[in-house]
Amino acid sequence: MKKIIIMLGLIAVSVSSCSDYIEEDSRSYVPADATYKTATGFQLLVNSNYAWLKGIYGGNPWLFEAGTDMYAEGRTPEPAGLSQYALLIPSSDNVADLYNSCYQQIQAVNKTVYYSTVTEQTPNINTLVGEARYLRANAYFLLVQTYGGVPIVLDNITTPVLSFTRNTAEEVYTQIIADLDFALANVGTASYATAGKVNKRAVNDLLAKVYLTRGYESFGKADDFSKAAAYADAAIAGQTLAISFDQLFKPGNDLNAETIFSVQYDKASTSTDPTKLGNNQFYYFSSYLGGAETGAPLRSYNLCPTDYALGLYEKGDARWNATFMTEILEGPETTNGVTKTILYYPYYRSSNPASLKVRHFYEPKWFTPADKTAWMTANASRLASTFVYHPWGEYSAAHTLIKNLDCYTIPVKKFDDPDPTTPSSTGPVSTRDIIVSRLGETYLVAAEAYLKAGNPATGLDRLNEVRRRAGVANATLAQFNIDYILDERGRELLGEYKRWFDLKRTGTLVARASAHNYKIKEANFVGVDGKLKILRPIPQTVLDLNQNKDFPQNPGY
Known part of the structure; x- marks a missing residue:
């Protein structure tokens, strides 16, 4: 079996803690081997597998979103290689992030699979292993999309392996599907909102994505797209989109009836080390909102929406106001007996919202001069003394080249946390x-x-269910193509760690990123060997530490 070296950090990094995903523990100095051979200890081991998701998703999102058509840097530099491609090399910053964190997840699952054969046998053993193998499949799916073929590691590694061989992408997909087939046959059916564990719906959903993505590959099977459609319908299970879009991402409503799978956090369990044990999702996709004295959330000025991303929305689309903070409000807040004017957070916290003043307003694409006049008249009493009106076209990522001030790109509010563990x-x-x-x-x-799969009429029905919930007119069969789907995914999923994979899957990465991201030109993708940088490079540290030097780098590098 092909293996990867321990030196990548497969087992060295400690797991983040949370109440939903219980960590491994030593059971009061009882050796781990003895602990995992009990039913209770094995359950703790399985629970710890979930916690490794935090290492994959909880940190910097560059490998998910940077260098796409939807987001570009504002005034804060992003990693140049991942965001612009011209400087992308195997040693570039953050290239190894998913490689390391996914293999940490894989090694944790391999340990679980091993102990499942020697632990106390209970009726739910296969259910627990199915949950773990779903997590392993998800890690391999992220790896194969990002880096192409990678080593398949299925052993519980306890001693360093210093030489490894690269599997093909086709082999990796075969392993992913094997893991998911086992998971589908064995995991439970309890509601995710209730149990917080992998269930059959989550497995069906991931199988749909895997078959859909493999279908685009040269080694894809003739029935991949039809299987993807069938698995997606199994995950949908007849459920309509009944929750209003603004409620989907309302703070405190993350475990709603439409959530299929998530990385779960709990404020109380991260209090011991909040700056490391929380996540960074809310920090990106916005402008910097001012210093700590404003009381506003700290934002990075990275991954700011492009003109293309902002222009996707039409009048009446409920996702516009639910996705973006179109008005930045200010209002009084009292802390330790001291009252001062706070920016942004009063939107969530104020007991008297009618009293709040508007500091910034971002005009939508569809506003006419008459609309502006009407808005200013209707809101005259609400305007702060330092009010700024941002016209359409003057608050995208690229506008920071012209005017580089706080709040000068529109904030994404979907991921806001108005009750953070620490001050900004x-x-x-x-x-x-x-x-x-x-x-x-x-x-x-x-x-x-x-x-x-050649059934556009049914596909259009599925897409129009999304548009129905958004409150916009149905798309027509004449409009329905991959570009339209990518536009709709942009409207629906802005910021949700999907975009680079969407463009890579559909073969549109080069064209769309170079057309819509002001930092990227098509020539940026051309590598030293004349081939395009479609995959990310195998990290240089992986190549350096591998004693088997017959390990090919990806095209373009």
């Missing part, structure tokens, strides 16, 4: 869940799968 001056910390899979996306997966 401490750093970017959120204990909101990171939603990995939700029903709205599953409808769009089904739409794409049916289109690619």
Whole structure:
């Protein structure tokens, strides 16, 4: 079996803690081997597998979102290699992030699979192993999309392995599907909102994404798209999109009926080390909102929406106001007996919202001069003394080249955490869940799968369910193509750690990123060997530490 070296950090990094995903523990100095051979100890081991998701999703999101058509840097530099491609090399910053964290997840699952054969046998052993193998499949799916073929590691490694061989992408997909087939046959059916564990719906959802993605590959099977459609429909299970879009991401509502799978956090359990044990999702996709004295959330000025992303929305689309903080409000807040004017957070916290003043307003694309006049007249009494009106076209990522001030790109509010564990001056910390899979996306997966399988009418029905919930007119069959689906995914899923994978899957990365990201030109993708940088490079540290030097780098590097 092909293996990867321990020196990548497969077992060295300690797991983040949370109340939902219980960590491994030593059971009061009882050796781990003895602990895991008991039913209770084995359950703790399985629970710890979930916690490794925090290492994959909880940190910097560059490998998920940077260098796409939807987001570009504002005034804060992003890693140049991942965001612009011209400087992308195997030693570039953050290239190894997913490689390391996914293999940490894989090694944790391999340990679980091993102990499942020697632990106390109970009726739910296969259920627990199914949950773990879903997590391993998810890690390999992220790896194969990002880096192409990678080593398949299925052993519980306890001693360093210093030489490893690269499997093909086709082999990795075969392993992913094997893990998911086992999971589907064995995991439970309890509601995710109730149990917080992998269930059959989550497995069906991931199988749909895997078959859809493999279908685009040269080694894809003839029935991949039809299987993707069938698995997506199984995950949908007839459920309509009944929750209003603004409620999907309302703080405190992360475990709603449309959440299929997520990385779960809990404020109380991260209090021992909040700056490390929370996540950074809310920190990105916005402008910097001012210093700590404003009381506003700390934001990075990275991954700011492009003109293309902002222009996707039409009048009446409920996702516009639910996705973006179109008005930045100010109001009084009292802390330790001291009252001062706070920016942004009063939107969530104020007991008297009618009294709040508007500091910034971002005009939507569809506003006419008459609309502006009407808005200013209707809101005259609400305007702060330092009010700024941002016209359409003057608050995208690229506008920072012209006017580089706080609040001069529109904030994304979907991931806001108005009850953070630390003050904004401490750093970017959120204990909101990171939603990995939700029903709205599953409808769009089904739409794409049916289109690619040659059944566009059914695919259009799935897509129009998403548009119905958004409050906009149905798309027509004449409009329905991959570009339209990518636009709809942009509207529905902005910021949700999907975009680079969407463009890579559909073969549109080069064209769309170079057309819509002001930092990227098509020539940026051309590598030293004349081939395009479609995959990310195998990290240089992986190549350096491997004693088997017959390990090919990806094209372009």
